[in-house]
Amino acid sequence: MSHTVAAAKRKSGESVRKPAHPSIHPDEIDAFLRTVRSLFGIDLSSYRRSSLSRRLFRRIRLAGGSSLAEYLDILAANPAEREHLSRLLTIPVTEFFRDSKVFDCIEKEILPPLLLDGGLDGGNGRELRTWCPGCASGEEAYSLAVSLERALPAGFRREKIRLFATDVDERSVDRARRGWFGADRVRALPPEVIGTFFHPSGRGYVVDERIRRFIRFGRHDLLKDSPIGHLDLLLCRNVLIYFEREQQERVIARLASAVRPGGFIAFGSSEALAVPSAFGLEPFDPALRIYRKAG
Template sequence: MENRQADAVYRGNLSRLLEKVHAERGLDMAQYRPRYVERRLSSRLHALGLHTYRQYATYLDENPDEYAKLLDTLTINVTQFFRDPTVFELFRKDILPAIIKDKSARHQRMIRVWSAGCATGQEPYSLAMSFLDAMGSKADQFLLTILGTDLDRNALAAASRAEYDLALLDQIPAADQQRYLDVHGDHFSIKPRVRRHCKFEYLNLFEDRPIHVVDVIFCRNVFIYFNRAEQERVLGVFWSALARGGYLVLGRSERIGAPVSQQFELVSGRERIYRKPLNML
């Protein structure tokens, strides 16, 4: 206990550093235990030869690229199927039925989904399985397209192959495993009936032509890598991309700033789900 207290005094005020990171990048660390954050930060200080949080704060000001390394360290940014199960539980239980009901009532067949920062494809395939399950016997009545975009071309190539190590199988609900996967020895693949709804493209959110008229955007644990001005710019892209009544899903440690948040309706604060109003002036 004494060593821990001495270490905390030696490094300085952790709260001030976390407030800085939140102000600069919008990362809310309230969900993490202080001791966990201290251990993660310690690895960055050690790597840079620094001793105090104040020194590290100065280093962040002088070297903005360090934010990416810090955020990787803090968030353990590992992509996986159905990441944060409670997000997908809410999405499948409440949001998907609402989307399908609204599309049916309007006699609209097209459903478009955008996974921004899709990495090696686990999120788009999780979304495809979720939609197919929700549509059930009505699946042929809709034209479902899920677009996964990323800056990493190697990751996009892996996503297109749709083959994954068997160790990842437990991330997928048992019912979805039976319906949507084929197991081959030490790996499994996504069945064609799921794959045909997914496509993958390189896209830079700041430079490339934006996507339009999508019903759902998942952009999770990507947003925190941008500064406030960049976040507002990307939110503008998402706002323009979303159809009226469309949903935006962010990472659980990400928040929309006050000016922009007033444009969206809050669906779930805990799960960071927002909606573009259906009825707009």
């Protein structure tokens, strides 16, 4: 309990789980999830029951069902519905420079010393490695790329920088890779950022090639796949809140092990670590949910 994400602790603090739906017991949901996994290979068991069941019942109504049993029949008959169910917990809400103070801190306090690391100059294969898992449609990764570009010392060799951006949801990854954003998505950005890092394209904007070149997009499931390693900076924001406490702890431990000693991890604004040392982390700017790997 003590190691967990504070927000989840607050929200799921009850010792007895409340029913997701007035007439349905949480055990029935667990049984439903087991059946769905064995029949259709869709595994939602690691996701928090509260958000899962809310969304599940909305989905059942939209599919024309009125109970879990009926919904199982609908799933068996309809592959498109199985697709909807597997995407139930991929919630692609994001924005450029979300929680702008986090990006200010990254650009002004974290990146400059990392970029001055003498090892990056040598022919020793040392790279500056960054990763945004759960990147949704890419705004977070492109924001980090803009911060990197602005923090680069003159003459820095760009090929030394790796920015991985991944998501469990293939469609989000495709959208992110395209690097095109509707005008409403970039509206809140300062005009000089739009002018420097975007080009008008149709009814929106496409990200400049200089920024795109930093990023490698791919599919990655935080619950199943091994983490990308040897990281200097990892942004895993607003993803852990959807996981059950046990899974949060497992994922945080794996992510922390993927960061080099002295490297940084940023979580979302409601994802404070109660005991960072349990994961070998030290607070760097706890108000911003930024931690540093000890050692």
